[in-house]
Amino acid sequence: MAGLIGMYAAITGIFLRESPLLVPALACGMVCTACGLLVALAWPDELALFFLAQPLVFTSWEIGPIVSLFLEIGVLVLFLAAQGYLATPGDIPSLGFFFLLLGGLVLFLMTSRHVAIPLAITASTAGLAALVILGIASLLVTRVAGGSHGETKER
Amino acid sequence: MKATPRSAGLFLASLLLFLFSWLFDSLPALFLAGTAAGLLLLCAARFTLSIRVAGATLHVSRTAAPFILKQGGLVAVTSRVILALPPGLSARVSDIPPPGAPVVKGSPHSPLLSAGTHEIELSYAISCLSSGQLSFWGVDLTLCNGLFSLTLPFRGKDFKGPTLCVDPVGRYRSSTGPGVFGEREVESRQVFRGYGIRSFREYLPGDDTRSIDWKLSAKHGKLYIREYAGLAGKSPLLVVDLPDGAVSCPENLRDAVIGAALDVSREMCRSPRGCSLMVISGANLLSYLPDERSFARVEKVLREFHSPRRVIQCYRTLDPAIAESFRQRIEGEGEGDTFSLGLREIYSRFIPAIEPLPFEVQCARALSRRSDVVLHVLTTGTGDPSHLVLLGLQARRRGIEAYLGIPETAGTASLAGRLTGMGYSGVKVIG
Numbered sequence: 223m224a225g226l227i228g229m230y231a232a233i234t235g236i237f238l239r240e241s242p243l244l245v246p247a248l249a250c251g252m253v254c255t256a257c258g259l260l261v262a263l264a265w266p267d268e269l270a271l272f273f274l275a276q277p278l279v280f281t282s283w284e285i286g287p288i289v290s291l292f293l294e295i296g297v298l299v300l301f302l303a304a305q306g307y308l309a310t311p312g313d314i315p316s317l318g319f320f321f322l323l324l325g326g327l328v329l330f331l332m333t334s335r336h337v338a339i340p341l342a343i344t345a346s347t348a349g350l351a352a353l354v355i356l357g358i359a360s361l362l363v364t365r366v367a368g369g370s371h372g373e374t375k376e377r
Numbered sequence: 378m379k380a381t382p383r384s385a386g387l388f389l390a391s392l393l394l395f396l397f398s399w400l401f402d403s404l405p406a407l408f409l410a411g412t413a414a415g416l417l418l419l420c421a422a423r424f425t426l427s428i429r430v431a432g433a434t435l436h437v438s439r440t441a442a443p444f445i446l447k448q449g450g451l452v453a454v455t456s457r458v459i460l461a462l463p464p465g466l467s468a469r470v471s472d473i474p475p476p477g478a479p480v481v482k483g484s485p486h487s488p489l490l491s492a493g494t495h496e497i498e499l500s501y502a503i504s505c506l507s508s509g510q511l512s513f514w515g516v517d518l519t520l521c522n523g524l525f526s527l528t529l530p531f532r533g534k535d536f537k538g539p540t541l542c543v544d545p546v547g548r549y550r551s552s553t554g555p556g557v558f559g560e561r562e563v564e565s566r567q568v569f570r571g572y573g574i575r576s577f578r579e580y581l582p583g584d585d586t587r588s589i590d591w592k593l594s595a596k597h598g599k600l601y602i603r604e605y606a607g608l609a610g611k612s613p614l615l616v617v618d619l620p621d622g623a624v625s626c627p628e629n630l631r632d633a634v635i636g637a638a639l640d641v642s643r644e645m646c647r648s649p650r651g652c653s654l655m656v657i658s659g660a661n662l663l664s665y666l667p668d669e670r671s672f673a674r675v676e677k678v679l680r681e682f683h684s685p686r687r688v689i690q691c692y693r694t695l696d697p698a699i700a701e702s703f704r705q706r707i708e709g710e711g712e713g714d715t716f717s718l719g720l721r722e723i724y725s726r727f728i729p730a731i732e733p734l735p736f737e738v739q740c741a742r743a744l745s746r747r748s749d750v751v752l753h754v755l756t757t758g759t760g761d762p763s764h765l766v767l768l769g770l771q772a773r774r775r776g777i778e779a780y781l782g783i784p785e786t787a788g789t790a791s792l793a794g795r796l797t798g799m800g801y802s803g804v805k806v807i808g
Contacts, residue, residue, distance in 0.1 A: 306465030
């Protein structure tokens with residue numbers, strides 16, 4: 223993941239060479255790469271490296287939102303693989319669906335001039351999804367507390 | 378579902394990015410916020426699916442020995458747990474002992490298990506401080522990944538067995554002899570058919586040939602017979618008086634009586650005469666087991682009537698003989714007094730109309746079954762003692778010795794004094 227951060231710093235440096243954002247992007251890339259190396263060597267933590275890659279994804283938005291999307295997908299794939307979320311082939315469809323949603327979000331943001339409407343839609347969708355997941359978990363806890371597997375319905 | 382510091386950090390980052398994008402109208406910040414929130418939800422959804430899979434594979438088989446024991450006894454528990462964990466998930470299994478039974482040895486918790494199939498054994502010991510039927514509480518399965526943790530409380534019947542039968546502690550003993558009710562070994566010319574051998578002597582004509590000791594006879598070339606020793610004493614009839622279940626009674630009193638009854642009846646069932654048990658609650662005969670040899674049956678009866686409901690309630694019930702003595706005392710004391718005259722009149726009309734209670738008839742039948750009976754009544758000493766008085770009088774009329782056992786904590790010295798005069802030869806304390 224630290225190598226990926228360095229690569230992202232180089233990509234943003236190359237593509238933003240004629241932009242006024244070159245100096246801040248290079249500074250950000252250097253800092254993030256240094257921190258990434260430090261974390262990877264001293265205290266390897268995938269979530270910390272995921273956070274360190276985010277400023278580079280942020281600056282790559284200036285190159286193009288699609289570039290940002292692909293860079294973010296790269297970070298996510300590495301992070302989820304490190305967490306053991308790509309251990310079985312059954313995980314790929316759910317991950318594909320998640321990346322499709324991200325693509326849809328990028329397309330929606332590209333067509334928007336202000337954040338108000340996309341922000342409202344994204345936040346409310348995330349809130350609803352969180353409620354559904356918590357509801358399913360709560361139902362699961364209630365079922366096992368009330369009886370053994372599959373007995374709750376019979377009772 | 379509980380969040381770990383990592384998931385809390387991800388949530389906080391997402392929230393800050395949402396705020397940043399709103400304050401600075403930044404689309405890339407909103408994209409990053411959406412990504413962080415989506416990642417958190419994806420991990421949560423994946424975790425929920427994983428715990429469903431892991432929970433469905435949990436199987437627990439538990440053994441406990443001994444499962445019938447006395448209050449305060451130790452039980453060795455072995456739980457065999459089979460669990461398959463999907464990748465990315467770790468778990469800890471905790472066996473939950475019955476309430477009132479703390480763990481005194483070993484640990485009911487498993488080490489942290491990583492992904493894969495596991496078959497583990499949890500061995501620990503519990504001390505049963507509560508009495509009655511104790512079931513295990515179940516099993517807790519705590520699952521976690523890097524971002525979330527959740528405890529699944531398995532409380533179904535498949536996870537509660539086996540049930541422990543814990544007898545309350547109580548002791549009712551006589552100090553006069555080694556037997557349960559003070560029977561002692563005696564030497565007399567009477568022929569005993571016991572288990573102990575007192576001595577050997579040469580065979581005399583008329584001796585029972587079944588008593589010949591063939592081994593000794595073969596050794597010495599003469600016939601020798603065994604002289605037996607046996608327990609001499611009267612046949613005890615144990616009466617257990619349980620308090621009314623509808624009226625509050627301290628649990629320690631009830632447990633002390635039942636514990637003492639179980640303790641005594643266990644030994645009585647082993648004796649050649651068996652255990653004669655009468656379970657009453659006030660003036661209600663609940664069960665009568667004459668000469669019972671199965672302790673399981675005795676135990677079942679005592680557990681079944683642990684908290685009985687009294688159909689017949691007695692309050693200062695008078696026996697005709699006692700009422701007659703009261704009437705005669707009034708006649709002798711208050712001559713010419715209108716109150717005494719009125720009271721005497723009431724007694725005179727009242728006494729012929731007194732009919733014996735069904736309880737008295739039942740007691741009379743139980744006591745007249747054998748001639749050599751000694752009565753032992755275990756009671757909590759709570760509530761009205763009329764039924765104890767009636768029982769004591771029935772015993773006295775038949776010349777039967779009667780003893781009363783009251784828990785030490787009941788502290789009813791006056792009751793003991795009153796009942797001693799009502800046919801009971803002595804009052805013993807249940808420890």
